[in-house]
Amino acid sequence: NAGVMQNPRHLVRRRGQEARLRCSPMKGHSHVYWYRQLPEEGLKFMVYLQKENIIDESGMPKERFSAEFPKEGPSILRIQQVVRGDSAAYFCASSPSLAEGAGELFFGEGSRLTVL
């Protein structure tokens, strides 16, 4: 049973370009979360999605960032017109249910974005 798959693992973009990060949850998991980790900081929640629905995007910057989890295919975190401050590791996690506190949460290996 494959774990949470994220790609690309590393992505380099120049300022103003777009970054697309993909996440395939574990089989049978319908809850997907995206987090951002800056150096020397803890993970910060960005967005929570279920299939075709955004449940909570309170942690997502209002501009340039968007996320989706279509009926078919992986969840995508999209960052438009990237700036140097967007450089970070972006982690996706999935869980099988909405047990209190998400129950067991499984993380992917992360996508490391570097903006030149």
Next chain:
Amino acid sequence: KNQVEQSPQSLIILEGKNCTLQCNYTVSPFSNLRWYKQDTGRGPVSLTIMTFSENTKSNGRYTATLDADTKQSSLHITASQLSDSASYICVVSAIGGGGNKLTFGTGTQLKVEL
């Protein structure tokens, strides 16, 4: 404001020795507390999850304790191995949500040396 503070920030120990990592939190209302291990360049991996009613939980050489009254938790690692070198992250969940209601500590960076 919900906060999770971990200490020490970093720690170096010799292989075979024990160590204890600390976590203090102010998350309310409390649901559960988790410890994760994050190897450099990898994603976090769950070690333990404890609810309000659990005082201690073990996973191999890892033992976590929880004092919900003082809002403190500890992670004890016994007979450390080189592979234990990693960041250990304390995460607290608030009632009423899923992974969107988690507050992450900044981690304790553990290095195990020969």
